Amino acid sequence: MANLVFNQALGRIAHYTSLPAANDGLVLIPLESSGLETDAVLRDKDTFADVVAGTTNEQTSVGRKPLTSVTVTVDDTNDRVALDAADVTWTAPTGNAVGAVVICYDPDTTSGTDADLIPLTKHDVSWTPDGNNFSLSIADFCRISSTA
Numbered sequence: 001m002a003n004l005v006f007n008q009a010l011g012r013i014a015h016y017t018s019l020p021a022a023n024d025g026l027v028l029i030p031l032e033s034s035g036l037e038t039d040a041v042l043r044d045k046d047t048f049a050d051v052v053a054g055t056t057n058e059q060t061s062v063g064r065k066p067l068t069s070v071t072v073t074v075d076d077t078n079d080r081v082a083l084d085a086a087d088v089t090w091t092a093p094t095g096n097a098v099g100a101v102v103i104c105y106d107p108d109t110t111s112g113t114d115a116d117l118i119p120l121t122k123h124d125v126s127w128t129p130d131g132n133n134f135s136l137s138i139a140d141f142c143r144i145s146s147t148a
Helices: 013-017
Strands: 025-032 071-075 080-084 088-090 098-106 118-127 134-136 142-145
Touching: 013 080, 013 118, 013 142, 025 118
Parallel strands: none
Antiparallel strands: 025 098, 071 080, 080 142, 088 134, 098 118
């Protein structure tokens, strides 16, 4: 589950996750462990371009992954919404150590830049790509509850 929900995504994350537009989607982006900024700093970033504008760097050698089989489940019993996606696998990955992954909403997967990607959640990961396949479980990547 998420270690951080970005401030700009609070209250909108279920809408983004439901993928309401024609060419939108969710993308998982690995971040290098070296230089990774604190949650207190990252939570105020409004776009993925902002996320990597400081000392935080994308781990580009393993690559970004689109999230598939995304579901939004309303849980009336626990008064929350659970957001889920299929697990992600990297085949024979190499490169710098990964300290976190960020799930971003991409409003148009056919074009755009990092300034268009809206960071939704950050998940702490401790992984050094060593050429062995690596799978990341995305079970309930975020739960949103209300206490009115």
